[in-house]
Every structure is written in structure tokens, then in C-alpha cells.
Amino acid sequence: MTTASLSTNGLWAGLRHLWRDQRVWLASALILAVLLVFDPTQAADSALFAGDALVNTAPFLILSIGIAAWAGATGADNLIAKAFTGAPLMMIALGALAGGISPFCSCGVIPLIAALLAMGVPLSAVMAFWLASPIMDPSMFVLTAGVLNLEFAVAKTLAAVGLGLFGGVVVHLMARSGALSNPLREGIGNGGCGGSKIRVPKPVVWRFWDEPERRAKFGKTAFTTTLFLAKWLTLAFLLESLMLAWIPAETVTAALGGTGLMPIAMATLVGVPAYLNGYAALPLVGGLIDQGMAPGAGLAFLVAGGVTSIPAAMAVWALARPQVFALYIGLSLTGAFATGLLFQFWVMA
Template identity: 80%
Template sequence: MTDTTLSTPGFRSVLRRLWQDQRVWLASALILLALAVFDPAQSAQSARFAGGALLHTAPYLVLSIAIAAWAGATGADNLIAKAFTGAPLLMIALGALAGGISPFCSCGVIPLIAALLAMGVPLSAVMAFWLASPIMDPSMFVLTAGVLDLEFAIAKTLAAIGLGVFGGLVVHTLSRGGALAHPLREGIGDGGCGGATVRAPKPVAWRFWAEPERRAKFGKTALNTSLFLAKWLTLAFILESLMLAWIPTETVTASLGGEGLLPILTATLVGVPAYLNGYAALPLVGGLIEQGMAPGAGMAFLIAGGVTSIPAAMAVWALARPPVFALYIALSLSGAFSIGLLFQLWSM
């Protein structure tokens, strides 16, 4: 290979594309390698944690990937997109309600989010679903009621729907001014410009496997989405394992104690880096409330941490353009603080 070949724009473009595709895998490998050198036990523990977390979320991921690939291969995405046309406020409410009761985890819902945006579904309705989904699902409701109480579980469900509606309305207002027109990163979906599927829908081919072209589209979509999620979630779960290992529970407990307005604000901010996961956080919050922590602070911690946990936030970062990611975080934090404050006032 000559120096001239190395300097050609085409070759540099290929290298740049390879770097963009593999840099996440490389980051995961380098972290595990560094741990293997300086802390072998933690390296093995992080690898096991990431593998176990991927296996735990696999059923949700497989189902959501299959739905997204099926919708694209059959053309059913046209019908789904048409269902989101019409009254924006109604679509926001329905999106928040669906997110609040859906069984998908915050990472498993990512393929559906990408598919909806690529179909041309308004970002306001998708954001409502996006914000509500990580906070509550049927199994989380049951566990919350058992670990805390039924009142807290119901309030958290209403908080999830309320946060979704709040975020959807904010995005709707911004979108009316022309902002956030292209929410997806380049190369994911079609950058949110799939409105043509709504304006000029094609017939749906339910038996997509009978057509080679549609079979190929199903396979390509499923493969690309699987690889995309696998690399980002692997890195996210490795980082989460380090957070669990290196941030003592006592530190979180000390930061969230107390009463008044300040603990709610602190819980909102601490929830971002210190959140464990939806199930591990419940006993922690339950213990803190028993020790005198304000219920509103506990609610703010669960809401902020659930939406901005490392796996969820990294999935959003990988999928959405920076302005959309920044808005997602801002809505999460402001909404969590407001919900915590309202829950505290209601609990008094």
C-alpha cells in the first residue's frame, strides 16, 4: 500500500467510518484491559456484570428489535406513523400513557424509538413515550409496592406519565418554532425525515417473508440494530459495574439524608451519577425513608436516576443528536425535581 493510497479521500473516509463503528467496542476493550492490569478481580467482575446485564435485558431487546424490523419489512410502519398523525396533544398523552405501562426497559425501547422517529412520528409524542418508559413497568410497579408501598407505586406511575406529558408539551412547543427538526444522528434511521411514509403510504405486506427484498430488509434492520445496541450497552454496563464497585452505598446515603427543599434538589442531582438500577435503588430508598429521608427526595432520586441512568443516557446519546440529548437530560432533571416537590407536599 503506497503513501498515495493512504492519503486518498476515499481511503480516509473508510478509515473514519471504521473508527466510528468500532470505537465503542475499543473503549470497552481498553477499560477491561486496564482493569486486568491494575485490578484483575474487578476486570472479571465487570465482564461478568456486563454479560449478566445483557442476558437480563435480552428478552426485551430481542422483542423490540424484532418489532422494529418487522414494522419496516412489512410496511406496517406506515400504519403506525399514520396513527400518530392528527391532534398532537392527544398523541403526547397516548405516548406518555404507553411509556408508563410498557414492559420495555429503558434500553430495549431504543429500537422502537429509532423506528418511530424514522417513520416521521413527531418527536413530541416520541419524547413523551421515551421519558415515561424507563421509570415504570408492570414488574417495577409490583416491586415498588412491595418494597415501599402501594401509594408510592401509584404515585411513581402517575409521575412517569406526568413527566412524559410535560416533556412532550415542551418538545411540541419548541418544534412549532422549527427547532429539533432532525432528532436522529446521521446514519440512524433517516434522521427523522421519514414523513414521506405518512404522506404517501404503501400497501402493507403482512407476509413479508414471501418477498426476498423484504426478507433482506428485515434481516439487515435486525442485524444493524442488534450490533448498535450491543456495543453501546456493553460499554454502559461496564461503566455501571464500576460505579457500583467504586461509589459506596454509604456515600449515597449520606448525600440523600435530611428534610426540606435541599434534599429534593440534592437527590435529583445525585440520582444522575449514583443511581444503581431500578430494582437495586428501591431498597436503598426504602432504607433512607425509614431513617428519616423526605419521601419527595426519594421520589426525585428514583425519577431522575431512572431516566438518566448510565445505560439509558448512553443509549440516548448514541441515538439522538446532541441538542435532543441535552433536552432529554434537562427535562429529566427539571421534571424529577418538580415531581419530588409535589410528592413531598402531597405527603405532608
Template identity: 75%
Template sequence: MEMSNTCCTPAPKTPFLVTLWRDHRVWLASLVIFTLLVIFDRAQASASLDKVWVSLLHTAPYLLLSIGIAAWAGASDADGLIARAFTGTPALMIFLGAVAGGFSPFCSCGVIPLIAALLAMRVPLSAVMAFWLASPVMDPSMFFLTSGVLGFEFAIAKTIAAVGLGLFGGWSVHLLSGTSALRDPLKEGVGGGCGASAAQGTKPVVWAFWKDADRRGKFTKEAIKTTLFLAKWLILAFLLESLMLAWIPAEMVTQALGGTGVGPIAVATFVGVPAYLNGYAALPLIGGLIEQGMAPGAGLAFLVAGGVTSLPAAIAVWALVKPKVFGLYIALSLSGAFMAGVLFQAWSAFG
């Protein structure tokens, strides 16, 4: 009887272009967009290149700090120690996550490596989400800038909104934590899963990891991997953001956000997603709109929703977590921003 050779037949090779796109599609997307700009609009290509470069320089300190923390945690076996800092009752973890996010200097993109490490170490998603949602809305420098542009009262309201959004998101995730959609939130290949075992183990922390060659190598490997992961997504995000700024007229935003009542707050919440510039550039825009009669609640909703769901932040989150978790992140951001706007509007009217 003739034996089948099926098991010995080598698997067909994946076409080169398919492999290239699968492994490098983010880099290729940025390259294709920039190439088209060079061909059809060289002035915009130059402006977009400047925007990407300036944005990367602006976020570099936070990115380097986050990358360093993630790489250090893996090289020193301190990832378990970091995870244990997020232990305790759900109420305490969510509260600390929201407060830390509301006052931390991390931007929504710079905190991505730390979030990936925490999720890989099986830190509860509720505490991580509380930190994640609050972090991009407010930080110390943003507080002082908001006070100067929109007033101290608005800065306080934005800070309360940041912490409140974190608490709202953290408790919402906690109540949904039993669903299958929230198990293993990270995408395959993100975080590596090694942190989880480290968090559950009893390895001693080697603070001076640089004295060991293997640990130095592990630090370098993790730092390079995280840097490339962030760079490819942030370059694409800032490139798309530059096109949004160039091609969406400011007058369109003004017309959509003008007026008073709950309606403009709802509109501002959703318009903030595509129209948000960045945390610093958005403040003068909102200041000008408020001077033209825009309700303060709508301005706050725009800043909160736009800050959490801005293009760089959204792309970074999409790259990190599974689609259902990303959808929950967006839903919590928009609903929380709308509630913050309504409450601030009510307080402004009766305060």
C-alpha cells in the same frame, strides 16, 4: 496551456487507525477499559464481565421484542401504519404517548429501536418524547416490586410521576417544536430516513413478509444492524455502570441524600444521575434511606431522575439523537423529577 490535474488526483487515504477509531470507537472503548481492568484489577474485571452478561440477559427479552418490531415494520412496509397510529391532535398524541410509556414493559434501552423507527417516520417528537420519558420510570413488574419494597402509596406516586413526566416533556417539546434545534432530531445514519417516505406513502402492508425473499433479506439486514447498534452501546454502558457501583461508596450517597425539605429533593435529583443503580436495585437503597430519615419526595426524585438518565439510558439516547435534543431530554428529566419530588413531599406532609 497546461491543464491542472487537481480534479484527477485521488483523495488522500485516511490512516488506518483513524478509520478504525471512527468506525469502531465504541467497541474499542469497551475493549480498552476491560483490558486495563484485566491488567490492574482482575477481580473487578471478572465482576464487570459478570455484570455486563447478567444485564444483557435481563434486558434481552425487551431488546429482542423491540428489534423484531423495528425489523418487521421495515420488511412488511408497516412502518407507515405504525406512524399513522400516532396521528391526531397534539394533545391526544402526547396523552397516549405518556400513558403508553407509563404502563409499557419496555426499559429505556429496549425501546430505542422503536423510538428510532418512529422518529425516522416523522412521528412528532412531542409524542415520542412523552413515551420516551415515561417508559423507563415504571412498568407492570416495577409497580408490584415498588409496592412490596416501598409501599402501595409510593408505587402509585411513581406511576403518576411517570405519566406526568411524559405529559410535561411532550407538551414542552410541542411548545418548542418551531425551533430549528428540534428539526430532524436523529443523528446522521440513524434510522436511515427510509421510514419517513414509507410513512407518507400509500404502500400496502404485507403482513406475511416472510413469503418474499427480498423482504426476508430486508428483515435480516435491519435486525442485524439494530442488534449491533444496541450491543455496542449497551455493553459499554453496563461496563461503566459496573465500575460506578464498585467505586462509588454507598455511604457517600447516604450522606448526600439525608435530611428533609426541598434541598435534599434537589440534591437527590442530581445525585440520581450518576448514583442510580438500576430500577430494581435502587428500590432497596431508597427503602433503607427512607428508614434513616430521608424524605419520601427526595426518594421519588432520585428514582425518577435516575431511571430516565441512568447510564445505559443516557448513552443509548446520546447514540440516537443530536446533542441539542439530548440536552433537552436531560433538562426535562431533571426538572420533571424535581417537580414530582416536591409535589409528592407536599402531598405526604398534608395528606
């Protein structure tokens, strides 16, 4: 083989290695580069949108990353894992309830999810928390009651807990048959080998900063988790900015208008690509209801959009194996449609 051939092969190998390790950052850079050539204004808008979104979610992300790193450094993760060794249905109920009232956003909860799964917490309880968390939090409850009404806020809270319970039970039944034993991707926590098996608890060292090894573990966990989230959320927010720019709210309004069963089904499906952040979606849903849309369709849109928003879904995809991601999306859509129907029946009763 000639020297030129060796150099070419080495170059391609290097490029493949670069793409494999940095493909998410490269995809974000490529999007901005293409926009810069064909639509410089949108390139600037998308960059600013992504930056603002990252800044706005930073408090939740920093808190959740810190908790995950602290749990690993102190050994408290073993205590948490042990706490989830009780009755499965009780753990599912606690996970759904905690998710329904937690203050974490759909992206900020991802480090906690990864930590819980790596600790050995059963996927059923984690899924209950995972599904319920993006839908409702205390500030969202107050804002929903103000923009829409108290009845809608209560219904959305019950939908969050109900979806968590539903998803947790489904996963529990599947797990009993031996499915979903390794939910995390390789290289994520203990993904691929023992990631869903309860560990033997070890003593907790609360003053972890006194031990160099534990300090190093805290720093490494925080750093790697931050990089993981930063690259995926940057790409997700760039895509979100483009969808907001290229899919006008009027298009969403036209698709979701009307009453009956079909608008609820449409609202569930449209909620996935529309993916408006929960706060921004409230005025849109309020306007649609004022124009005659069924309240059940509005709730289905909020639930589906909250759980399957682009940033949250991409984070789930990066974290979990494809079958877990598919289950997450399937449970989200099924649950959103069911809660929309139930709320519509309640309103009409």
C-alpha cells in the same frame, strides 16, 4: 513522497477509519485491558456484570428489535406513522400513557424509539413515550408497592405519565417554532433528512416472509439494530459496574439524608450518576426513608435515575442529535425535581 511516508499515511488513515467505525467496541476493550493490568479482579467482575446485564435485558431487547424490524419489513410503520397524525396533544397523552404502562426497559425501548422517529412520528409524542417508559412498568409497580408502599407506587406511576406529558408538551411547543426538525443522527433510520416527516402510507404486506426483499429488510434491520445496541450497552454496563464498585451505597446514603428542599434537589442530581437500576434502587430508597429521608427526595431519586441511567442515556446519545439529548436530560431533571416536590407536598398535606 517516499514509500515509507505513503505507508505511514496509509496506516494512520486505516487507524482513523477503524476508530471511527469501531470506537465504542475499542473503548470497551480498552477499559477491560486497563483493568486487567491494574485490577484483574475488577476486570473479571466488570466483564461478568456486563454479561449478566446483557442477558437480563435480552428478552426486552429481542422483543423490541423484532417489533421494529417487523414494522419496517411489513410496511406497518406507515400505519403507525399515520396513527400519529391526529391532534398533537392527544398523541402526546397517548404516548405518555403507553410509556407509563409499557413493559420495556429503558434500553429495550430504544429500537422502538428509533423506528418511530424514522417512521415520521412527531418527536413530541415519541419524547412523551421515551421519558415515561423507563420509570414504570407492571412488574415495577408491584415491586415498588411491596418494597415501599402502594402510595409510592401510585405516585411513581403518575410521575412517569406526568413527566411524559410535560416533556411532550415542551417538545411540541419547541417544534412549532421550527426547532428539532431532524432529531436523529445521520445514518440512524432516516436521520438527518426527513426523519421527522410523516410519510405517505403504502399497502401493508403482513406475510413479509413471502417476499425476498422484505425478508432481507427484516434481517438487515434486526442485525444492524442488534449490533448498535450491543456495542453501546456493553460500554454502558462496564461503566455501570465501575461506578457501583467505586461509589459505595454509603456515599449515596450520606448525600441524600435529611429533609427539606435541598435533599430533593440533591436526590435529583445524585440520581444521574448513581443510575442504579430501578429494581436495585428500591431497597436503597426504602432504607433512606427509614433513616429519615423525605419521601419526595426518594421519588426524585428514582425518577431521575430511571430516565438518565448510564445505559439509557448512552443509547439516547448514540441515537439522537446532541440538542435532543440535552433536551432529554434537561426535561428528566426538571421533571424529577418537580415530581419530588409535588409528592412531598402531598405527603405533608
